[in-house]
Amino acid sequence: MSIKPLIGQPISRLEGHLKVTGAAKYAGEYNVSDLLYGYVVNSTITKGKIISMNTDEVKKIPGIVEIFTHENRPSLAWFDMQYSDMDAPPGSPFRPLHKPDIKYNGQPIALIVAETFELARYAASILKAEYQTEAFKTDLEANLGEGRKPQPGLATMLKPPPPKDKGDIDLALSAAAFTSKGTFTHGTEHHNPLELFATTTVYEGKGKVTIYDKTQGTVNCQLYVGNVFGLHFKDVRVISPYVGGGFGSGLRPQYQLFLSVMVALELKRNVRVTLDRSQMFTFGHRPPTIQKTKFGSDINGKITALYHEATAETSLYEDYTETVVNWAPMIYPSPNSKMEYNLVPLDVFTPIDMRAPGGSTGLHAIESTIDDLAHQAKIDPIQFRLLNYAERDESVNRPFSSKELKQCFIQGAEKFGWDKRNPEPRSMRNGNKLVGYGMATGAWESMILPARAEAILTTEGKLIVKSAVTDIGTGTLTVMSQIAADELGLPLDQVTFEYGDSKMPFAPIQGGSFTVSTVGSAIKAAGKALRKKLLKIAQHIPHSAFKGLEIEDVVFQDGYIRLKLDPSKEIAFTALIHANKGKVIRTKNFNVPNLLKLKKHSRAAHSAAFVEVEVDEELGVINVTRAVTAVAAGKIINPKTARSQILGGMVWSISKALREETISDHNFGKYMNQNLGEYHIPVHADIHDLDVIFVEENDEIVNELGSKGIGEIGLVGMPPAIANAIFHATGKRINEFPIHFDKLL
Template sequence: MPLPRLDGPAKVTGRARYAAEHPAGDLLYGVIVDTPVARGRIERIDVRRAMAVPGVVEVITHENRPRMRSLDLFYKDMTAPVTGSPFKPLHDDQVHCSGQPVALVVATSFEAARHAATLVEAQVAAEPHQTDLMAVRGEAREPSPLRAGFKPPPKPRGDAEAAYAQAPVQVDAEFHHGAEHHNPMELHGSTVIYGRNRHLTVHDKTQGSQNVRWVLSRVFGLPKSRVTVKNEFVGGAFGSGLRPQPTVLLATMAALKLERSVRVVLTRQQMFNFGHRPESWQRVKLGAAPDGQLLALTHDAVGATSRKEDYVEVVVNWSSQLYRSEAARLGYQLSELDHYSPMDMRAPGAAHGVHAIEVAMDELAHRLQMDPVALRLKNYADHDYNEDLPFSSKELRACYQQAAERFGWEGRPPAPRSMRQGRELVGWGMASGTWDAMQMFARVHALLRADGKLVLRTAASDIGTGTLTVMTQIGAAAMGMAMEDVRFELGDSNLPVAPIEGGSSHVATIGSAVQGVCERLQHKLWELARKQPQSPFATCRFHDVGFAQGFMFLRFERDVTVRLTDILAAAGLKELEEKYLMLPAVLKQKKYTRAVHSAVFCEVKVDEDFGTVRVTRIVSAIAAGRIMNRQTARSQIIGGVVWGISQALHEETQADHRLGRFMNRDFAQYHVPVNADIHDIDVIFVEENDRIASRLGAKGVGEIGLVGVAAAVCNAIHHATGRRIYSLPMTPDKVMAP
């Protein structure tokens, strides 16, 4: 059912407080001092001028910081995104990347701290650095196999190189994708409130409050009872909040040292220091028969990582999961650079990997003089050839059919440069998309009160995706109650355990737990009703009762009802409590590949004189199981499409490799779309109900909206101009290139 977001009024009126907006008495403000040196050693830090500024309380460096545990075992967070040694702010005198914090100035006002930060003099002995992936990709190595959740490329099938050499039609394409940086509306920040008995209440911009608490307790040797982390409202994250950012560690460090409340917030420029979608190089080779049948598929990728950690993504696996080929070989390697470790960004791995295979498939269709949709259907994978498993559900064919019909694809002339409108060339392109349908574990507590109100509690997060609304909706539907009678509590590490919000897993995970705990409540209510004197429910089975409008009723005799509050009153109860631990059905799920799918159709208009591209129309068809709230889900897909357009045409991080530094570090130079860049976006939800992916039949929609969009734009540009562009973003200079 489409319902507006429950937290909308609080957000648009300013009543919602974000991490850096919570008040605290006697609050101190911390400002980070960073270094432009990409690699080296700190020789000395002069803080005398900074300490002389009125209001400055302390300048914390690696020489006077509180004790931190040095063992990586105690530092790594629960997301386990990397293997290696995670970066620790102010840990020692080593500089590992440009923008690394070397000091934290703490003052009674933000203005004093900001001014004093400019007076800190850090002398760093620079050492040779390397930040150019293309210069060192020949030295790439295999990633560590220990990363939790990472799927290495599958073993080769057949002899792909020999099959490619003999294939009548061939495509050999190299792709380059530069680094992209997170730029959510809410800057990363933390307010650490130093309370009674030295208890720390930490308001942090994070996708997992319990993950942050886990890290803080281990880094600083604090008992869990001394740390509470809250993140009720999060102003966008999409991967940037999966791991604790340096702000929360630095603010906690200062609070412990000074025994006062401290707030640390990054500037927009500093947001470019702490994580990014990694730069990547890829090569895709496709060999096909004249009828379009794939005979060979190879897909190799090299991704950038830091020298401290192996950050890995699933980049190439999607290719042979999407398409059937008699012979396939996939490869993935890493190159170490002197940058901060990359981080997950919406649809990590798939954003690059699916782009490459979808552009290569479009080029193959062009060389075969075959319709791009027909080529994909010709090589449609009816099961997962990587794992040799069936899909739990896959309605990608229906995505193609419904999106093509809505778009008017049958009217597309096959030849490039065959459509024009005034001075602009018009092109139509399409691409497929896929992402994992993930499910984790979670616990939800439910409390049905005597006044008829239902309270659901879990430490879930809502990063702007509508979690609060959808979970309230699921609880209300399960219990047959009005939405206004259900309250969903989240965003607090003291609540029952919940995973981080990432990978489009929250609905399948938390939603299933909400439904599970409501079913247990229903069972208790049924048992209580049966015990009442002369109860009409005394002899019925649990499956004979239903719940609606705050009543329990007999399914075969609908006029036999009892109000839920009357059941509690008759039993002398002020409240009824139940708990539920949702564990994935691993034994059943491992027999299937669980995935979401999409088909993206795109229209562009290209002015060749200026190289400008306008994406004037997009139709995105999504198969993601049961859609619990079409309004919030549609918003997710539209947001993903906008980001895909941004990836295709706008976002580009410029690096000066002589300095080893990202240079365009603000919205004036790091371009993202504005309203005038976005036109018609049409979203179709294809019917699908996957009870293997989750007990709700739902999958996730957060990532899939992005996947394939940039490829569809690229393919549309080729159809408009006849030019194939293999690097992102597709800026005017590339569009105009001969």
């Protein structure tokens, strides 16, 4: 009996039981003997220099082992970390405890090392610093005049600059029958995953360390540690099998990793450094961005002009960029277009990728402007988008590898009941609630990077596959196991996927919705090589029925190789192990994308988001009562984990549109709500009827799996759909996220 293919099956997470029972260990939970604890002291000023600290007084407390500051930290390599951090933007990365200079509010200025966590925390609370302060700038809006183009760098490979101008944008806008323009803003947002950032460093002796870190890239952290501390990469092992959410915050090595390793090497002891919730606001964030749009169409609703400008915040020492303004000319064909992107360097920590970076920012402005243009032209928003449907990506003059966005519109609208929408604003009610329907398009580039995987057939005829990739809670373990199992036609319980360890074959950081495509393709390459190796061994067995056959002539199933035309001719995997002198059979393969082939097409996942809101007419309170997201993302490897990813993006969409922002007091250059009591995210009562549709899409170009990635596509389209629904309900077009009730009173 043949095994049913596992790709496409809704398999539950293999590690789910471990997580819900508490058996899965996270970076700050490993049982390590002779452990010291580090607690970080953060700057209370925004810019200036440290003059002095009362370290001698605090050191007298029994149980305090050491206090590390810029004055006594060990001498380090201090190389340009940009070239050892896969997600580093152009510039000179932040170096903890490097100098007395303060670059941003909350900067780590000391690490207390003690025998217990509680003692280290107490000592940190009484360690005081005297500063010489300097004037600072943290307000993006007040410093827009200092905007400039980003520096070029390696990041442009994954974050391309805006496309070239087309036509005459000013002339086209002046001649347009309908024009829509707007200014769109969103404030700072912080990732706030459930798991706090922690690093446990085990000192193995002779400069060797084993590190348990909260990260989205074990190899990335290995390279970072090796280069900063001048260690051989083989002497640095980073382990991270379970990650309690990342959303981009773990793409770059964060400062607790540096501090933990520094102390372990200096004191030759095991050390754990854990950041508290307020310290989660002291590194990386989604940057506040101010956008301006001007779109125009002819009398029939055909778009004739697209102008999109974005100005975002970055630090003074790095140029963090996002792909904000590239989306409109990719989604909507126009003979005239102009896209501009600028940065304003401020006294803040460098921003960092946050789920759907750039896309969730840019699509808000684009899709709200499109909705307004459709309203002016008195054309249904779906029909307007179909009228301006891009059959090819005109921004780079390439065809799409596949695109089923039309089906997203059709299937999503039917499921949602879009035909019941009265197009007139303020025309639909439910008692004292104004009801609004809104929709928007989503798009996210489908990327693939090089990766390596190892496949091993064990002496019992089972399969082990290895990769250094992490699983940040998306179901990577389960999905990779499904891909591996299908390669050899084995049931899932005969397959083990080992991961989250830098000593395993290379994998890039986990982000950008490229992990399944990247690591999954490497597993397919390793599986293909292993199948060829097994067939070769089978062909050398005396009187073999497989002599002279090609790989296409056989099938691998149930632990056997069988002839396609005569399945009775078979040989067991265990017999192949016996023929291999009882040794395991292994292969290790590097999968490198065919860039020449890929560059001939634009590759993207698409979505259509449909939202119903109710707005209390007297109080202005907004409630998302139901929503549907239809997604076209190529082959869906696991519909269950994929649905969970989209639902998570939809919940975050509600958060982004209505709740989430880090509030700054620019008089102090400080974030004022560094806690989950005042940093508002949705609770269960905010989430109602959410549904997901996966539109069938076949893509033979993106990669061998045909997968496009779904981590980000669930977030980009729904926030503007919420804004559009609020306009339909109230007649008010609000372009500032988050949308609070006071803006509707």
